[in-house]
Amino acid sequence: MRTTLGILIGILLAAGALAGCGYLLMQLHPLPAGFQPLSLRQLSDYVEGAPRGALAVICVAAGVAALIGAWPAARIARGHRGGAALTIGAPLTLLVIVGATLVPQPEWVPVLGMLLPIPLAVAGWRMAIPRAEV
Template sequence: MLKNILAVFAGIIVGSICIWGVETLNHLLHPFPKGIKPDDMEGFKNYIETLPFLGKFMVIVGYALGAVVSGFIATKISKDGKPTAALICRIIFLVFTIYNMTVLPIPIWFWVLGILVWTLVLAGYKLALNKNK
């Protein structure tokens, strides 16, 4: 039980680091407007609305990388061969993704991909199982 809890925490942390890395690269390619403050939600919403397709799609790419890596790490640490830890990571990330999508002005395609992309934790799960063979 403790190993599974650790597996989920590790999956969430490593997956979050992957997402952060891709989003950091995205912000280098599509910088925030000058003068926007970290707590300026209206300014951030405006930034999201004016962000080009590639800028929005890079967020999905970050989610995809985070999903695969979190599923892989959670499965490797749990070592029980079951997808439980990976699926718990999926649920946690999905809840945060849906929250972000409800507070930010994003297009419908982002909603669809933003929900579907978290099934990729199962790809990470399968990769982890294949590495055991």
């Protein structure tokens, strides 16, 4: 029960972190007027015209979400800390892969985006271990 609760809370916090990164992205590179978010062509043009800072936000968004979601998930789960943390990090890695296949991006964006979620989820797992258990 604690593991499921931890994973659910971790998912909510990770989704909030992704939304926050999306908000930051919109501040750095606002959407053009009349933008249709379901049009892959317009989305591709938006990403192609994005400055490096906005692309960096896209890169680190999944990693930040993994850390912010995995730490409380592992903290709450107790007995299954590693599994709870990786249950947050693995789907975020998959999300980066799906995004890279749907929307053309500079090569460094999906590579960095795929490398961050699992290690940061493991870092969240390690941060959730009380000092008495280390």
